[in-house]
Amino acid sequence: MIEFRDVSKAYDGARVVDGVSLTVEPGTICTIVGASGSGKTTLMRMVNRMTDPTSGAVLIDGKDNREIDGPELRRRIGYVIQNHGLFPHRTVAENIATVPNLLKWERPRVEARVEELLHLFGLAPKDYAARYPHQLSGGQQQRVGVARALAARPAILLMDEPFGALDPIIRARAQADLLSVQKATGTTVVLVTHDMEEAVHLGHRIAVMENGRLRQCASPAEILARPADAYVEEMLGANDRAFKLLSLGTLEDLVEPGAASGAPLRTDTNRRDALADLLWSNRGAAPVADATGRLLGIVRTSALLRCAARPAS
Incomplete structure (x- = not known):
C-alpha cells in the first residue's frame, strides 16, 4: 500500500504539489492524470524518493519511505519512463538483468528471470535476448523497458507517460500488455498520464490533478458518472463521456x-x-x-x- 499523507512540494516558494492525500491499494493501478505542470510527475517521484516532499509523508506498507535508504528503496521499485531509458550498448538480456545484477543474484537465477520475462512479453529469447535496443521497434523497446523494471519482482511499478511516444496501434497493444502483466503479477502500479482516456482504460482509480492540488480520486465509473467539478468534467471531455x-x-x-x-x-x-x-x-x-x-x-x-x-x- 502507498499512502500520500498531506504531501506538498515547493520550488522557489511555489507549491508544485499542494497538500495531496490519497491511498493506492496493493495490487491495483492508480492513474494520475492532469495537464502539464499539474504536479502529477512530482507526486509520483515522491514514492521512490527521486524527490522528497517539503511537508507531509509518503508511506509504503505503513513505513515512511524517508526511513529507507534511497538507492535501496529504488531497487525495490520499478520505474519506467516515456523513452524507455534502455542502455544502448547493452543487449536486451543485459538490460533486463540490470537490477538483479545490482542485487547480486546468482547467474542461473538471473538468466531464468530474463527468459521468464521475455516469454511473458512475447519476445522469444532465442530471437531477442542478444539484440540491442536500436534493433527493436518502439513497441518492443517499451516491453523491454517494462520487463527491466519488473525483473527484481518489485511490489511497486512507477510509470511516467510510458506510452506517450508510441503510435496509436502499438500504444493500444502496450496498454493491453500492461493490464495482462499487472493482473498476472499483482504489482501495484502508479501511472502518470495527460490522457484521460488512457487513465480511464488502465486505472482502477484515477487521481485528477490541477495546479498541484488533487481535484478528485475515484474509480473510473464514479468519475465519469459524477465528476467532482468543472475542471474534472473538462478533462473528461463533455462530448464523449458517454462513450x-x-x-x-x-x-x-x-x-x-x-x-x-x-x-x-x-x-x-x-x-x-x-x-x-x-x-x-x-x-x-x-x-x-x-x-x-x-x-x-x-x-x-x-x-x-x-x-x-x-x-x-
Whole structure:
C-alpha cells in the first residue's frame, strides 16, 4: 500500500504539489492524470524518493519511505519512463538483468528471470535476448523497458507517460500488455498520464490533478458518472463521456436470446468497441460468443445505445 499523507512540494516558494492525500491499494493501478505542470510527475517521484516532499509523508506498507535508504528503496521499485531509458550498448538480456545484477543474484537465477520475462512479453529469447535496443521497434523497446523494471519482482511499478511516444496501434497493444502483466503479477502500479482516456482504460482509480492540488480520486465509473467539478468534467471531455462509460462494461450482461448474421463478438468485448462495430457494419444486432467460440445469443445496437445514455452498470 502507498499512502500520500498531506504531501506538498515547493520550488522557489511555489507549491508544485499542494497538500495531496490519497491511498493506492496493493495490487491495483492508480492513474494520475492532469495537464502539464499539474504536479502529477512530482507526486509520483515522491514514492521512490527521486524527490522528497517539503511537508507531509509518503508511506509504503505503513513505513515512511524517508526511513529507507534511497538507492535501496529504488531497487525495490520499478520505474519506467516515456523513452524507455534502455542502455544502448547493452543487449536486451543485459538490460533486463540490470537490477538483479545490482542485487547480486546468482547467474542461473538471473538468466531464468530474463527468459521468464521475455516469454511473458512475447519476445522469444532465442530471437531477442542478444539484440540491442536500436534493433527493436518502439513497441518492443517499451516491453523491454517494462520487463527491466519488473525483473527484481518489485511490489511497486512507477510509470511516467510510458506510452506517450508510441503510435496509436502499438500504444493500444502496450496498454493491453500492461493490464495482462499487472493482473498476472499483482504489482501495484502508479501511472502518470495527460490522457484521460488512457487513465480511464488502465486505472482502477484515477487521481485528477490541477495546479498541484488533487481535484478528485475515484474509480473510473464514479468519475465519469459524477465528476467532482468543472475542471474534472473538462478533462473528461463533455462530448464523449458517454462513450468512455461504455468502455467500462462488457457484453456479458447484454446478451439476449436470438440469432444474427455476421462475425460474432466475444462476451469480453467492451461495449464501446461493440457499438462501433455494429454502427460501422450497419447492423442492428450481432451474435455473441464466449472465449471458446460457442454462440450465446445476440447483442442489439439499441441496447448499447441505451447504455451510453446512463452510467455503466
